[in-house]
Amino acid sequence: MGKAGLIRIAVILAAVLALEIACRTGAVPPSAVVPPSAMLASVYEILTTGEIAHDLRLTLTAVVIATIIAIVGGFFAGLIIHGLPRLRRTLAPLLAAYYAIPHLAFYPLLIVVFGLGLGPLIVLASLLGIMAMIIATLDGLDHVPRVLLRTAAVLRLNRWSEMMLVRLPAAFPHLLSGIKLAFSYAFIGVVAGEFILSTAGLGHAISFAYDNFQNRRMYGLILIAIGLVTLVNTTLLVGERRLLTRRGMR
Amino acid sequence: MTNEHVSFRDVEQVFPARGKQDPVHALGPISFAIRPGEFFSVVGPSGCGKSTMLDVMSGLTRPTRGQVIFEGSPLDGTVPDGIGVVFQEDASFPWLTVWDNVAFGLRRRGVDAAEIRRRVDYALSFMGLAAFTKAYPSQLSGGMRQRVCIARTLVMQPRLILLDEPFGALDQQTRLLMGDELLRLWRETGATIMLITHALDEANLLSDRIGVMSARPGTFISIVETGWAKDRDSTLAELPEFGAVSSRLWALLRSESMRAMGQHAASRSSLAGKAA
Numbered sequence: 395m396g397k398a399g400l401i402r403i404a405v406i407l408a409a410v411l412a413l414e415i416a417c418r419t420g421a422v423p424p425s426a427v428v429p430p431s432a433m434l435a436s437v438y439e440i441l442t443t444g445e446i447a448h449d450l451r452l453t454l455t456a457v458v459i460a461t462i463i464a465i466v467g468g469f470f471a472g473l474i475i476h477g478l479p480r481l482r483r484t485l486a487p488l489l490a491a492y493y494a495i496p497h498l499a500f501y502p503l504l505i506v507v508f509g510l511g512l513g514p515l516i517v518l519a520s521l522l523g524i525m526a527m528i529i530a531t532l533d534g535l536d537h538v539p540r541v542l543l544r545t546a547a548v549l550r551l552n553r554w555s556e557m558m559l560v561r562l563p564a565a566f567p568h569l570l571s572g573i574k575l576a577f578s579y580a581f582i583g584v585v586a587g588e589f590i591l592s593t594a595g596l597g598h599a600i601s602f603a604y605d606n607f608q609n610r611r612m613y614g615l616i617l618i619a620i621g622l623v624t625l626v627n628t629t630l631l632v633g634e635r636r637l638l639t640r641r642g643m644r
Numbered sequence: 645m646t647n648e649h650v651s652f653r654d655v656e657q658v659f660p661a662r663g664k665q666d667p668v669h670a671l672g673p674i675s676f677a678i679r680p681g682e683f684f685s686v687v688g689p690s691g692c693g694k695s696t697m698l699d700v701m702s703g704l705t706r707p708t709r710g711q712v713i714f715e716g717s718p719l720d721g722t723v724p725d726g727i728g729v730v731f732q733e734d735a736s737f738p739w740l741t742v743w744d745n746v747a748f749g750l751r752r753r754g755v756d757a758a759e760i761r762r763r764v765d766y767a768l769s770f771m772g773l774a775a776f777t778k779a780y781p782s783q784l785s786g787g788m789r790q791r792v793c794i795a796r797t798l799v800m801q802p803r804l805i806l807l808d809e810p811f812g813a814l815d816q817q818t819r820l821l822m823g824d825e826l827l828r829l830w831r832e833t834g835a836t837i838m839l840i841t842h843a844l845d846e847a848n849l850l851s852d853r854i855g856v857m858s859a860r861p862g863t864f865i866s867i868v869e870t871g872w873a874k875d876r877d878s879t880l881a882e883l884p885e886f887g888a889v890s891s892r893l894w895a896l897l898r899s900e901s902m903r904a905m906g907q908h909a910a911s912r913s914s915l916a917g918k919a920a
């Protein structure tokens with residue numbers, strides 16, 4: 395680990411310690427924040443009793459399905475939009491303003507349409523994630539160096555081979571950032587949807603704890619959610635770093 | 645075959661106006677031919693249209709006017725079989741190892757595996773890259789990456805090889821050595837070579853003929869015959885005739901380069917005029 399990594403850990407530890415002290419001395423009331431040690435103990439209890447397993451399974455199912463829809467759908471949509479410049483110009487304002495749309499506001503409507511359950515969560519989360527993938531795909535295809543395409547032409551590749559063997563591999567680092575973002579957005583979408591209205595899932599469990607003044611439990615669940623996202627993102631990040639190092643991009 | 649491997653007939657390239665920019669008349673009208681098996685170099689001030697000429701000659705760009713004839717047939721806007729190009733920029737694929745980079749074109753051509761291995765290994769050792777087959781381009785210097793691109797072109801066994809300032813990233817000594825390698829390759833393959841370079845000594849040493857280009861729009865002011873023996877190498881540079889050709893090239897280019905610089909200065913002052 396580099397010096398920056400050590401400093402980062404030191405800063406985080408110091409912040410956690412400061413919070414612990416603030417909570418223990420009563421500077422921060424337990425009705426607002428419980429001490430970090432209590433949060434960890436709560437995480438331990440929740441995970442060892444296994445009571446959250448059912449909620450977690452539902453949440454992860456929705457996240458995985460929505461992520462896949464967002465990645466696959468976003469990728470192909472990106473390909474098509476890239477191939478049709480006029481469509482792209484028409485869509486440009488939507489592409490730019492997409493994340494200003496309050497998608498969560500449509501969630502109640504989705505429930506009316508799809509019924510309560512995984513359906514509306516998956517739709518909401520896919521909608522949130524898909525644009526990140528579309529934009530990443532467009533960005534990647536826009537930035538394929540011209541000389542590589544000229545090389546493909548000299549080697550007499552047809553359009554299909556050019557796409558599969560030159561454009562997509564060249565765009566892959568961008569696609570990977572799109573995948574990372576799509577997952578994060580899908581996770582946010584599912585948990586937020588569950589939080590607002592649902593009968594099960596991690597977001598619902600957090601909301602339930604909140605409504606019933608179970609602060610310790612609520613913070614434990616939030617830590618679990620953060621832990622999950624961090625785990626997946628770190629895995630993707632490690633893969634991305636390896637790839638970029640090989641390509642000499644870092 | 646005729647005595648023309650590739651020829652230009654009244655070729656002109658004009659890049660259309662973009663936004664506020666005026667159209668750019670980059671090349672021609674220019675007519676000339678390169679003979680089969682010839683080593684032909686092109687020198688000229690930067691921005692005079694050399695790379696544009698290479699694009700047109702390879703078939704990558706269809707010229708605005710005129711025709712390019714390669715091996716008896718006019719080019720139709722695609723690169724024909726038998727032409728290999730080494731670009732000015734680094735064109736290695738960063739996601740492939742050196743070996744896979746060089747094998748790339750052959751694999752697309754459906755050549756069988758044993759033959760691919762034979763040709764790739766040969767090209768890599770020829771280019772002095774045998775120790776780097778498993779490396780990725782990012783681990784190599786700019787000059788070595790350029791050699792990967794040359795090797796990738798060679799394995800396709802092109803009959804006409806176009807090289808755009810391939811040694812631009814190299815120091816003087818390596819340049820000379822690479823020049824000798826290029827001559828060896830030329831003799832061994834019997835291919836026709838067109839080399840674009842800004843180094844007059846390099847053009848002189850390597851070429852049968854040297855086209856000296858005018859400032860934009862590029863045309864040949866003169867085509868200089870060197871008359872060197874086929875089995876020449878860099879020791880040629882010691883001959884008095886070598887110096888004579890070099891000073892001839894320089895004399896031809898001096899006024900052109902000054903004109904080119906004048907053009908730049910003029911466009912700069914007109915910009916300044918607009919700003920004022």
Ligand SMILES: Nc1ncnc2c1ncn2[C@@H]1O[C@H](COP(=O)(O)OP(=O)(O)O)[C@@H](O)[C@H]1O
Nearest residue numbers: 659668670689690691692693694695696697860
């Ligand atoms: N695609 C293009 N669009 C517009 N202008 C271009 C394009 N390619 C080259 N040019 C212009 O044409 C002229 C010749 O360029 P180039 O052939 O690259 O010169 P050289 O290789 O001799 O340095 C330059 O002024 C350049 O700016």
Ligand SMILES: [Mg+2]
Nearest residue numbers: 694695732808
């Ligand atoms: Mg050039």
